[in-house]
Amino acid sequence: xxxxxxxxxxxxxxxxxxxxxxxxxxxxxxxxxxxxxxxxxxxxxxxxxxxxxxxxxxxxxxxxxxxxxxxxxxxxxxxxxxxxxxxxxxxxxxxxxxxxxxxxxxxxxxxxxxxxxxxxxxxxxxxxxxxxxxxxxxxxxxxxxxxxxxxxxxxxxxxxxxxxxxxxxxxxxxxxxxxxxxxxxxxxxxxxxxxxxxxxxxxxxxxxxxxxxxxxxxxxxxxxxxxxxxxxxxxxxxxxxxxxxxxxxxxxxxxxxxxxxxxxxxx
Amino acid sequence: xxxxxxxxxxxxxxxxxxxxxxxxxxxxxxxxxxxxxxxxxxxxxxxxxxxxxxxxxxxxxxxxxxxxxxxxxxxxxxxxxxxxxxxxxxxxxxxxxxxxxxxxxxxxxxxxxxxxxxxxxxxxxxxxxxxxxxxxxxxxxxxxxxxxxxxxxxxxxxxxxxxxxxxxxxxxxxxxxxxxxxxxxxxxxxxxxxxxxxxxxxxxxxxxxxxxxxxxxxxxxxxxxxxxxxxxxxxxxxxxxxxxxxxxxxxxx
Numbered sequence: 001x002x003x004x005x006x007x008x009x010x011x012x013x014x015x016x017x018x019x020x021x022x023x024x025x026x027x028x029x030x031x032x033x034x035x036x037x038x039x040x041x042x043x044x045x046x047x048x049x050x051x052x053x054x055x056x057x058x059x060x061x062x063x064x065x066x067x068x069x070x071x072x073x074x075x076x077x078x079x080x081x082x083x084x085x086x087x088x089x090x091x092x093x094x095x096x097x098x099x100x101x102x103x104x105x106x107x108x109x110x111x112x113x114x115x116x117x118x119x120x121x122x123x124x125x126x127x128x129x130x131x132x133x134x135x136x137x138x139x140x141x142x143x144x145x146x147x148x149x150x151x152x153x154x155x156x157x158x159x160x161x162x163x164x165x166x167x168x169x170x171x172x173x174x175x176x177x178x179x180x181x182x183x184x185x186x187x188x189x190x191x192x193x194x195x196x197x198x199x200x201x202x203x204x205x206x207x208x209x210x211x212x213x214x215x216x217x218x219x220x221x222x223x224x225x226x227x228x229x230x231x232x233x234x235x236x237x238x239x240x241x242x243x244x245x246x247x248x249x250x251x252x253x254x255x256x257x258x259x260x261x262x263x264x265x266x267x
Numbered sequence: 268x269x270x271x272x273x274x275x276x277x278x279x280x281x282x283x284x285x286x287x288x289x290x291x292x293x294x295x296x297x298x299x300x301x302x303x304x305x306x307x308x309x310x311x312x313x314x315x316x317x318x319x320x321x322x323x324x325x326x327x328x329x330x331x332x333x334x335x336x337x338x339x340x341x342x343x344x345x346x347x348x349x350x351x352x353x354x355x356x357x358x359x360x361x362x363x364x365x366x367x368x369x370x371x372x373x374x375x376x377x378x379x380x381x382x383x384x385x386x387x388x389x390x391x392x393x394x395x396x397x398x399x400x401x402x403x404x405x406x407x408x409x410x411x412x413x414x415x416x417x418x419x420x421x422x423x424x425x426x427x428x429x430x431x432x433x434x435x436x437x438x439x440x441x442x443x444x445x446x447x448x449x450x451x452x453x454x455x456x457x458x459x460x461x462x463x464x465x466x467x468x469x470x471x472x473x474x475x476x477x478x479x480x481x482x483x484x485x486x487x488x489x490x491x492x493x494x495x496x497x498x499x500x501x502x503x504x505x506x507x508x509x510x511x512x513x514x515x516x517x518x519x520x
Contacts, residue, residue: 028357029355029357029358030355031355031357147368147369150368151368151369153358154352154354154358154360154365154368155349155352155353155354155368157325157328157330157347157349158347158349158352158368158369159368159369160328160329160330161325161328161329161330161345161347161349161419162345162346162347162369162370162413163343163345163369164369205357205359208359209359209361209393210359210360210361210363210364211358211359211360211364213359214359
């Protein structure tokens with residue numbers, strides 16, 4: 001029924017959505033939306049390096065994003081600049097460095113649109129392997145640091161006082177975020193990955209009254225966006241990455257109507 | 268200063284600060300703080316705003332590392348009621364979820380402890396819909412439910428109504444007996460501090476004076492800091508009682 005590439009795209013997309021759901025919740029709770037942007041923009045540099053040294057894209061993106069993330073954590077403690085200024089500084093300089101490097105790589109044919117917006121329909125079996133293995137690893141680590149990270153998200157002092165080691169889990173979480181960007185960059189692209197991280201948890205927030213519910217609803221919302229988005233992109237012949245985000249947006253708008261319905265029923 | 272405690276083993280304290288201080292943005296927030304909290308003892312920190320009470324509590328809790336002096340702690344079973352907890356509205360959190368954030372407890376235990384502070388009906392309420400006083404009650408219930416050996420309370424009854432305040436202070440007093448835990452309390456309630464605590468430390472960037480409540484009340488440094496008004500309130504208060512308290516909480520006729 002489906003062409004082979006379409007099944008691959010579905011499997012890869014669902015895998016990514018399952019991982020971005022829980023991590024995206026933390027991104028929202030901890031107000032890290034712009035941080036996600038910075039990491040994904042720095043991924044451009046990672047991709048360029050991958051082409052220059054012909055290494056695996058996900059691996060190289062993970063290293064570059066991870067280094068940028070750790071750099072940010074240490075800069076925050078050392079400079080007097082506010083967090084958002086530091087984020088902007090790192091995001092735009094890494095994009096600039098990445099683009100300048102691309103200019104030097106004249107011997108490589110470079111699909112920059114694919115890089116920015118993703119090319120989910122060119123996903124290979126190898127990519128699926130990276131997404132599902134990397135994704136499982138990310139979720140397993142997240143499971144182990146969950147309670148500590150969650151306590152730190154609710155209140156840092158409380159977590160620190162009661163022995164939850166918030167600093168450690170903050171660093172691990174940052175690296176997991178770099179990891180999720182690394183595995184999904186090829187599929188959804190540098191510019192749109194934060195959308196997939198943010199919109200499903202945002203719509204889940206509208207529908208949930210406790211954290212567990214929000215996590216599961218955001219996974220569900222992400223998977224629904226990917227599946228509906230891919231079918232629509234096939235149907236209307238539109239680019240797959242943006243179509244997925246548009247579907248997520250439509251679901252978000254629908255979720256805005258839900259609480260009103262709920263309160264009307266209660267009256 | 269405390270005869271009973273000195274007789275026993277020296278490592279009897281739960282936490283001990285020796286000449287500890289925190290240096291931040293080129294000034295000392297607090298300096299030269301020495302204090303000790305032992306089992307079953309209530310130690311209170313009083314002092315004006317910005318005098319380093321919360322900073323001192325954070326040193327005791329190892330949230331802040333002291334820049335000089337030493338902080339020694341003999342227990343890891345610590346519970347904390349912070350002065351301020353701002354839960355981001357993007358985080359859907361019920362009282363039920365909040366009670367478990369630093370350690371799993373059964374629903375039965377949870378209800379029991381929420382009952383102690385009078386908010387068991389709010390167990391499934393959204394945290395962001397609670398009033399200030401209700402939230403304080405939840406914070407105290409959560410800390411007590413952890414059955415700590417060392418309990419640190421930073422202005423635990425702020426925003427609580429008058430009757431509730433008395434009930435909560437009584438609860439804190441009874442917790443120190445029933446759990447036999449050490450309590451470090453930051454409080455502005457001079458009456459409770461003077462009537463129910465074992466050791467008072469008066470802070471103003473450094474330790475102004477410390478000792479049993481009655482000795483601190485007579486100290487000129489204390490009167491200087493809090494003014495004649497407080498001193499007279501106290502003497503009025505003391506007028507109605509025929510006893511004073513020793514550092515161990517016992518009654519001295």
